[in-house]
Amino acid sequence: MQGRRRRWRWQGCSRRAVRFLEPTLLLLLHHGPAHGYTLLERLGEFGLGRVNPSVVYRALREMEGRGWVTSYWDEEQAQGPPRRVYRLTALGDEALALWTQDLEQTRQLIDHLLGAYRRHMEEGEGEHH
């Protein structure tokens, strides 16, 4: 069952990042409407600095498809091309609440796993297998 041993990159990280993307966007939008580009920049505060712009815009459009946000073109265009403004909806508010519940649950699972790991390491101390 070897062969095909394609490089193991810690690409789990990127997966993880993406699942944080939606709750993070919802949270940022909970502060008030914002442009996609602005959101993109603020993602860094939550450890999502390396997310590809395409991914963010796509996520926003999908969130719009689910009714979590609405968007419209910014009339007063400052500098640069027209920008789209995203605004959280009531549904998006609920989604955010659900996401936080989910994250809390996830955190518990992590704690459980890490707890089991540490406990096992302490009692085992090298004589395992």
Added chain:
Amino acid sequence: MQGRRRRWRWQGCSRRAVRFLEPTLLLLLHHGPAHGYTLLERLGEFGLGRVNPSVVYRALREMEGRGWVTSYWDEEQAQGPPRRVYRLTALGDEALALWTQDLEQTRQLIDHLLGAYRRHMEEGEGEHH
């Protein structure tokens, strides 16, 4: 930008922010060699009860491909078809350590996000948007 509004299902753990399957399997194997089926059953202890058997076996084979585990057919077949025994390797041990680091990091991200959420909720108290 609507249409195509395909049902948003919270469909289960699989969409979770983190991949628990691999670290959990590694941890279980850290206790000692085990059959795939046994691992499958014990996953429930870590909240991974609904994972499809195929997914677990596939994960095990991939972990073998990366050198994290080795496997062999169980000679003394008790009851039922031949069973494969998986055993953690030294590399798997390292992988487990890395995974726990990764999980700790992930937990921090979750805490950060949840913290920001709660802080915002407290100060805002309904007059947002």
Added chain:
DNA sequence: TCTGACTATTGACAAATTGCACATAGTGTG
């Protein structure tokens, strides 16, 4: 011995997700 139930593992394929490269578009600068 035929049948069905249970234990184990695997394969194949469709569906969903992601990364990446590029397209479009406006504005300001030299």
Added chain:
DNA sequence: CACACTATGTGCAATTTGTCAATAGTCAGA
């Protein structure tokens, strides 16, 4: 005009996941 910078969007290949079904051995009972 050429170029850089800001902003958004599209298309597609590659990867990952979910689901269904196939295979296979043992055991219990009619």
